[in-house]
Amino acid sequence: xxPTGVVAGFPSPAxxxxxxxxxxxxxxxxxxxxxxxxxxxxxxxxxxxxxHDDILVIDKAIRPRHNMVVVAVVDGAFTVKRLxxxxxxxxxxxxxxxxxxxxxxxxxxxxxxxxxxNCIKQFPRA
Amino acid sequence: MYALVDGNNFYVSCERVFRPDLNGLPVVVLSNxxxxxxxxxxxxxxLGIAMGAPWFQIKHLAExxxxxxxxxxxxxxxxxxxxxxxxxAGLGPAQEIYSIDECFIDLTGIRxxxxxxxxxxxxxxxxxxxxxCGVGIGATKTLAKLxxxxxxxADRKPGxxxxxxxxxxxxxxxEATERDAVLAATAVNEVWGxxxxxxxxxxxxxxxxxxxxxxxxxxxxxxxxxxxxxxTVRELQGTPCVDLDSTPAPKKEIACTRSFxxxxxxxxxxTEAVTEFATRAAEKLRKQHSQTAQVLTYIRTSPFRKDDKQxxxxxxxxxxxxxxxxxxxxxxxxxxxxxxxxPGYNYAKAxxxxxxxxxxSQHQTELDLEEGDSEEDRTRLMTAMDSLNQRFGKxxxxxxxxxxxxxxxxxxxxxxxxxxxxxxxxxxxxxxxx
Numbered sequence: 001x002x003p004t005g006v007v008a009g010f011p012s013p014a015x016x017x018x019x020x021x022x023x024x025x026x027x028x029x030x031x032x033x034x035x036x037x038x039x040x041x042x043x044x045x046x047x048x049x050x051x052h053d054d055i056l057v058i059d060k061a062i063r064p065r066h067n068m069v070v071v072a073v074v075d076g077a078f079t080v081k082r083l084x085x086x087x088x089x090x091x092x093x094x095x096x097x098x099x100x101x102x103x104x105x106x107x108x109x110x111x112x113x114x115x116x117x118n119c120i121k122q123f124p125r126a
Numbered sequence: 127m128y129a130l131v132d133g134n135n136f137y138v139s140c141e142r143v144f145r146p147d148l149n150g151l152p153v154v155v156l157s158n159x160x161x162x163x164x165x166x167x168x169x170x171x172x173l174g175i176a177m178g179a180p181w182f183q184i185k186h187l188a189e190x191x192x193x194x195x196x197x198x199x200x201x202x203x204x205x206x207x208x209x210x211x212x213x214x215a216g217l218g219p220a221q222e223i224y225s226i227d228e229c230f231i232d233l234t235g236i237r238x239x240x241x242x243x244x245x246x247x248x249x250x251x252x253x254x255x256x257x258x259c260g261v262g263i264g265a266t267k268t269l270a271k272l273x274x275x276x277x278x279x280a281d282r283k284p285g286x287x288x289x290x291x292x293x294x295x296x297x298x299x300x301e302a303t304e305r306d307a308v309l310a311a312t313a314v315n316e317v318w319g320x321x322x323x324x325x326x327x328x329x330x331x332x333x334x335x336x337x338x339x340x341x342x343x344x345x346x347x348x349x350x351x352x353x354x355x356x357x358t359v360r361e362l363q364g365t366p367c368v369d370l371d372s373t374p375a376p377k378k379e380i381a382c383t384r385s386f387x388x389x390x391x392x393x394x395x396x397t398e399a400v401t402e403f404a405t406r407a408a409e410k411l412r413k414q415h416s417q418t419a420q421v422l423t424y425i426r427t428s429p430f431r432k433d434d435k436q437x438x439x440x441x442x443x444x445x446x447x448x449x450x451x452x453x454x455x456x457x458x459x460x461x462x463x464x465x466x467x468x469p470g471y472n473y474a475k476a477x478x479x480x481x482x483x484x485x486x487s488q489h490q491t492e493l494d495l496e497e498g499d500s501e502e503d504r505t506r507l508m509t510a511m512d513s514l515n516q517r518f519g520k521x522x523x524x525x526x527x528x529x530x531x532x533x534x535x536x537x538x539x540x541x542x543x544x545x546x547x548x549x550x551x552x553x554x555x556x557x558x559x560x
Contacts, residue, residue, distance in 0.1 A: 032438070033209040034254035036549060042560035056558055061254050071558050076147025078558040094560075111146070 028118050034061035036114065038071060038078060045069075045080055047095035054121050056080060058114035069116040074102055078113060127233040127263060127298065128270040128370075129244060131214040131251075133207075134258045134278060136227030137165035140206045141196055143256035144548045144556050152193045156181055157482070160197055160542060164378070168282055197544035200481050204422045204442040205549045209255045212438050215429055217247050217261075222370045223477060225379045226422070228274075230267055232370050244294045263296035267368045268361035271318040272336065273297045276308060287311065309337035319358050324351070336362065380418070382407040383477025389428070390473045396425060396463060403478040404459040408452040411480055412512060415487070417448040418480035421455055423462030428474035437471045441550070448484055451504050452511070455480065 029035045040054045048069060050056070056071065064070050066085040071078050072092055081092035081102065090110050092102040104110045133139055137155040142148050152169035156162065162180045163170070173191055175184050187193035207226045215221045220232035233240060244261040251259050260281065262274025277295035280287035287295075287308060297305060315325035317336055333339055340362040348356035357367040382403040390396055400423060411418055424440035443458040459478045546554035 031254065032436070033213055036556075038556045038558040040560050041557045045560040050560060052560070055555070060256070061250075073146040074559075076145075076149075078146075078556055080558040080560050113146070 028057050028120075029059075030117065031059055031061040034059050034114075036060065038080075040080060040119075044094035044096045044099040045082075047097075048082065050080060050095070050116075050119050051121065054119050056116050057118035057120065059117045060114040062115040062117070064112045064115050071113045071116060072102075073111040073113055080116060083112065127236075127240065127265060128267050128366075129217055129231040129233055129240070130224075130262045130267070130270040130274040131210075131217065131229055131231065131247070132260050132262075132274050132278070133210060133227040134260060134281075135165055135167055136207075136257070137198065137203055138167045138170075139257045140203050141199070141545060142167075143206070144202075145545065148194060152187070152191060153196065154179075154184070154193065155196050155198050156543070157198060157484075160195075163195075164198065195543055197542060198482065199545050199547065200420045200422075200442045200444075201547040201550045202545065204440050204479075204481070206255060206257060207422075208424060208438065208440040210251055210257050210259070212426065212429065213251045213254060214247060214259075216250075217244065219430075220370055220385075223381055223383050223479070225381060226479060226481060230270065230370060233263070241294050241296050241299065244296075248293060259293075261294045263294070263298065265298055265364045266361040266366045267370075268318045268358055269297050269364070272312070272316065272362075275316050276312065306337055309340060310335045312336040314339050317358060317362065319354065324355060327351070379479050379481050379483065380407050380410045380414075380416075381477060381479040382410070383424075383475065383479075385428075385475045386473065389431075389434075390476075391469070391471065393463075393467050393469075396467060396473060396476060397460060399476050400459050400463045400478060401456050403476065404456040405452055407478050407480050408450060408455045408508075409512060411455075411483070412450045412486075412508060415485060416483040417450045417486045418445065418455065419448040419482040419484070420444050420480075421458035421462065422479040422481055423459045423466060423477070424479075425463065425466050425473050425476045427471050431472065431474070434472050435470070437468060437473075439466045441465050442481065448482075450486055451508060453504075 036058045038056045038058060040050055040052055040056060043052060050069070058071050064083050066083060068083050069080065070083045071080050073079070074092070079092065079102070081094055084091045084093050084101070090104065092110065138153050141153065141155065150169065151167070152173050153167040154163040154170050154175060155165040157164045160181055162178050163175055163184065164178070166175050166177065170193065173187055173193065175187070181195060184193065188195065203226055211221070211223055211229055214229055214231065218231040218233040218236050222230045224230055236243070240263055244263065248259050248261055251257055260274050260278035262270045262272065262277050264270040264273045273295040276287050276291055277293055280289065280292040280295065288304070291308070300308065312335060314320060314328050314333055314336055315322065317339060320328070328339065333342070339359060342359055344356050344359050344363070347359045360367050384399070384403065386399070390399070404421070420442050422440055422442045424438070426438035427434050427436050429436065441462040443462045445454055445458050449455065548554055548556050
């Protein structure tokens with residue numbers, strides 16, 4: 001045992017646990033080289049808890065699957081939507097049902113840029 | 127065996143990751159002060175735009191062919207390079223980062239199908255970063271570099287080489303007749319280290335293809351040309367003459383990186399290492415009569431120490447003006463290090479890369495408002511330092527890296543078309559529509 005400098009009193013019950021402070025990077029980032037952030041603009045995903053000005057954490061290493069929230073490339077721009085991929089039909093759906101689905105045209109493939117793993121909301125600090 | 131992993135049209139590819147609207151369009155990235163094209167998309171190459179073409183000469187193509195020109199965004203390229211390099215490192219036990227977009231991997235001891243393994247790493251780099259790469263494999267670094275050229279050309283121009291060599295090319299697994307056909311289809315000036323002057327001399331002697339060069343007698347080459355070309359010929363013949371770290375100066379960037387003997391945890395030890403790397407990089411810079419405008423610093427833990435917490439980051443520090451002054455370069459590199467350093471990691475590797483190089487003969491004069499030595503004095507000091515170090519051994523005269531004084535100075539450069547620092551500045555991150 002190595003003395004810890006405390007000469008009297010009850011030993012700290014946390015001493016043996018080897019606990020280290022929660023690291024947000026470890027919680028939010030699975031694949032560091034594949035992780036990117038983008039800022040949300042618009043309201044179509046509010047029902048999924050994604051609001052205007054929120055920050056998306058995006059992992060390009062994760063294979064996109066049905067019902068995942070993804071960033072896709074639509075008309076050359078990044079778009080966040082929910083991926084619908086069932087029975088060979090692929091489209092993007094907004095969480096807000098008043099927005100139409102985005103369906104790739106004949107012969108077009110839907111380009112999924114990455115999978116959204118987290119959404120960060122920053123509150124005003126001043 | 128060596129592999130060379132090289133990002134295709136790297137600067138343009140980095141831009142396209144965050145600007146998917148640029149896919150399919152002719153795109154060039156312009157150098158320092160928007161002077162000339164330093165990277166071209168395949169579509170821009172197809173328009174006949176040459177490497178280094180001055181912007182004013184190709185400007186009209188914006189109007190006629192939709193050419194898009196961007197200012198170099200080194201903060202973005204540095205970060206994307208870091209991501210790509212740390213994934214490429216998984217290919218083999220040792221890595222030499224040769225420039226911002228290419229690295230050599232030592233494949234010693236790697237068993238199994240190297241081509242399949244390389245395709246897997248290439249696919250991972252493409253998926254995780256969006257950067258397409260070519261991988262060349264060969265018995266020597268020169269052969270790996272040549273194989274990389276073949277892999278990229280076969281991918282870009284179908285029909286130029288057998289289709290199976292596209293993206294990943296291993297020269298060592300080809301049948302002799304097939305390999306000779308490939309080498310006979312490759313011009314001699316594509317060989318690493320064969321410049322324009324040498325290739326003209328070679329062609330005058332009837333040596334037009336890589337195969338012609340490879341078939342020469344090494345001793346004859348030495349007596350007729352030079353020991354350098356002899357080394358190249360030996361490398362083409364499969365005898366390794368260039369180790370993983372001791373390489374001739376690259377064209378676009380100068381890098382000095384090294385793995386540490388033992389893991390380093392303390393900032394002051396990293397400071398010493400980075401000072402040393404910056405010093406050596408500055409020497410190389412002066413040797414090739416160049417100046418740098420941006421210094422990239424990186425530190426990283428070892429991906430092979432699986433139990434260690436992993437950390438790998440890089441940062442690009444712009445310098446106040448292009449320089450080859452060791453002091454200024456060290457200062458930039460250490461500013462970067464101070465920003466990157468996080469306690470609690472076992473650092474295994476660090477490096478300094480000098481970017482945005484230009485010739486030291488072209489000067490941009492400015493009104494000197496600072497106290498201190500004039501530029502001529504500094505140049506003479508650096509020359510004296512180099513010759514003393516050459517005469518009495520590396521590191522005889524060093525720059526004391528104790529006091530890193532001074533605030534970061536304002537930096538201004540003519541970069542009218544620069545895209546945001548998408549991955550390194552919180553205020554610059556891309557927008558996702560919802």
